[in-house]
Amino acid sequence: MMERNERSERGGKGKGNVQRGTWTAEEDIKLVSYVKAHGDKKWRELPAKSGLNRCGRSCRLRWLNYLRPGIKRGNISEDEEHLIIRLHNLLGNRWSIIAGRIPGRTDNEIKNHWNTHLSKRSLSIDDLNRKQTHSSDNVSALPPAQTAPGSSTEPPVSTPAEQARDSWSSWILENAVSELDTEQFFSFLPVSDSVGTDFGLDLDFGFPCHDSKFEVYRECLDPQIGGEAFESEDLEQLLDFQAKLLDTE
DNA sequence: AATCAGTGCAACCGCCGGTCT
DNA sequence: GAGACCGGCGGTTGCACTGAT
CATH class of the missing domain: 1.10.10.60 (Homeodomain-like)
Known part of the structure; x- marks a missing residue:
């Protein structure tokens, strides 16, 4: 062009x-x-x-x-698109935060891409899950966004990723943080170097991948999804936990 | 070849919150 | 505490390009 x-x-x-x-x-x-x-x-x-x-x-x-150095020009890859859709599902139009999780892309670029391409397709997490389930046996699908933790219809936990998600979820439930907002939560997550592997497109490993965290956040803390408000003040504990988590990774 | 509608995207605008004086 | 200033954010605009007729 x-x-x-x-x-x-x-x-x-x-x-x-x-x-x-x-x-x-x-x-x-x-x-x-x-x-x-x-x-x-x-x-x-x-x-x-x-x-x-x-x-x-x-x-x-x-x-x-x-x-600015490090700006990626050119087409947004399919992986990046998936990531944008997932993050938009979680965050809405908070383009700067979304851009912060996609190295080399600017909020303006992502916003433009969303408005001109993705919004018209109106892809949901469910659509992505279906697509990914079909495209790879090794890729775990996210649960439907509206699924509440602990609901009676929840399938039994089996894979390491699911177990990890469950443990992360339990920890948050046990150590709930009232002051935690979306931005703080996402600031815990390291920026990915490689979108495809770092952002949970491959979930078959033994520790909570980022998508699991996103989903747990959404299920537990996002009031729009029906997450409960937590009564706790222990942000430090969560930070410590994150440090241990990153060490283990 | 000319015209028109749709598309993509860089750039602008208004608003808001934080900081400084 | 109040007002001014500044940076950052999301929404919107406007124009070149492209494809259809």
Whole structure:
């Protein structure tokens, strides 16, 4: 696809003669060299000091979504799509948190991809499960999102992943944390290097994989799913547990 | 070849919460 | 404590591209 720099001059000059619209290659170079020298903070004063005729917010956006090192460009893989769908099922439109779990992708990119591709397909966790069950015998499906823990229809625990999930679930139930919100919970999880293996597409190992944690979180703590509010204050204990968990892994 | 509608995505905008003065 | 400032977030816009007619 043609670079946008070669296309429109959208917006033209904005308020106070500040340049708007598509960034040029020269502007990109100025921004990158400035950020490399001075860091990616103080966006307000960045334009004046870097010689850019842009507002600070525009500079920040350009850096974060396009110029920052480590940004993946190009097609979003099927694994990444699955991950986006799962996380969106859990978190809703919290794009920055979702992006934080998908290395190299920005919230803007994920949001765009969702709005233009995935939302139209309106895939659910169940759809994903069916797809994955058919595609690989070695891949465990997530339970339906609405399944409550301990319900009478719950199948017997058998696989190591399921046992691990159960133990994680029990621990949370026993050491429930009232202050725990979604963001804190996800901050416990290490960012994955490899989406396919790190995010539970292969669940056949003996410790709670991330998807299990997500699901337990959803079942136990997400009020929209009917999770109960917990009366506890022991966030430290959960952090300790996480540290042990990561050591074991 | 021309026109039109749909699509993809970079960029902008308004709002909000945290920090500083 | 109050107001100003700033960074971050999610929603929306606008335009080039693409395919259908």
